[in-house]
Amino acid sequence: MKHKSVAYFLFMFGLSCTGFIRISAADKVDNKYNVLSRMFQLVFEDMKKQEERLKVLENGTTVESCKTTTNIEQENISGALTETQLKAIQDNIQHVKDYLDRISKGLAAEKIVRTENTNAIENNSDNIEKFMKEVQNSNAELNQTLVNLNDNNENCLREMKTEFKHQEVKINAHTDEKFDSLIQNFTNQLNQHGRERRDEMKDVINVIKNIQDNVHHIIQVTNSNLAKGKDADQSSTAADGHASRAVDGNKNGDYYADSCTHTMKERNPWWRVDLAGSYAIKRVVIKNRGDCCGERLHHLVITVSDEEDGTEETCGTFEGPGAKGVVYTITCDRPILGRYVKIQIKDDNTPSNLTLCEVEIYPA
Known part of the structure; x- marks a missing residue:
């Protein structure tokens, strides 16, 4: 059921x-x-x-x-x-x-x-x-603003060009006027002071001649050895190797020809010359000993100073060791203005003799 x-x-x-x-x-x-x-x-x-x-x-x-x-x-x-x-x-x-x-x-x-x-x-x-309509309206207003700005800029540029042309015309007219006035004044002065001018021209010719002489002298100095015959000294002297032998003009590399300097065996020996005036030093030429001991020329540092004990500025270096009778040229990275030129062996570990058979110094 x-x-x-x-x-x-x-x-x-x-x-x-x-x-x-x-x-x-x-x-x-x-x-x-x-x-x-x-x-x-x-x-x-x-x-x-x-x-x-x-x-x-x-x-x-x-x-x-x-x-x-x-x-x-x-x-x-x-x-x-x-x-x-x-x-x-x-x-x-x-x-x-x-x-x-x-x-x-x-x-x-x-x-x-x-x-x-x-x-x-x-x-x-x-x-x-509604928002999109507002954006469209804003874009339309912005575009209209840009169009107005562009029109204003173009108007400003046209006005500036017109003003520049106007100023250019005024400047040209003023310049022409001044130039004509100067020419006229100069012509009048020439007519009034012709004889004086001729005398002045003679003076100018003399000045030009003096300049030519000075240039010729500068050329000669540039190509000449500034160290020859100048006073020289060194840290010490041995075996009659006086400092003046390096600037006597004798380039003989034989030490026994009385042509080379010689210091005692010491740490960091040096040789120095007084050029008797400030020059822009550019090159230093060193003639090494030729009869023996060429390797003694090593670890050279060439410096220039404007005073005898003044600040020294490095012109260049020569690492070495040198070879017998070889001539070495050290060129400064840039011309250095100074009166004293020093050549020094900078080797704190080993005492050395410094021997130079001739030193030539040339300006820039």
Whole structure:
């Protein structure tokens, strides 16, 4: 009997679903939320009908069993639906109603949210369209401003060109006037002081001649040895190798020909010449000893100073060791102005003899 009651309930629920299908097919053009709402409404109505039928069945069975049925029929009818079965069916119906009610409320809430979102999108679309119109208006105003600025710039340039031309004409006229005036004054002075000018020309010729003589002298000095015959000294003297031998003009590399200098064996020995005037020193030429001991020429540093004990500026260096009888030329990186030229061996580790057979110094 219990299975029959459940089958009856499912049959009735199937009829309701058939109604749902008919309603859905008929209302395709309606909104899905409206269709679902109507379907749920029909379910509620069918559920109420089922409840009423069950109540009638229960009540009717009890009444009829007292009036018209036999004892066997009363037993069959009263056993058709027990109170427990009826309660279970009612509970199931109530659960279905509650579930459908929650779904209906959820769909209604979703419909409200979607409606609000649609309104918000429409409002935003209106705001975006308004903003785009404002942007277009701003672009139009900016373009117009640029056009106006361009026109103003062109006007300013035209005015500046016109002003420049006007000033150019005035300057040219003023310059021509001044130039004509100068020429006229100069011509008048020449006419008035012709003889004086001729005398002045003679003086100018004399000045030019003096300049030529000075240039010739400078050329000679440039190509001449500034050290020859000048005073020289050195850190010490050995074997009669006096400092003056390096500037006597004798280039013989044999020490025994009395042509070379010689210091004692000491640390950092030096030789120096006084040029008796300041010159822009450019080259220093050194003739090394030729009969022996050429390797003694090493670690040379050539310096120039404007005073005897003044600040020394390096012209150049010679690392060595030298070879016998070789002439070495040290060229300054740039001309150095000075009066004293010093040649020194700078080797703190080994005592050395400094020997120079001839030293020539040339200006820039």
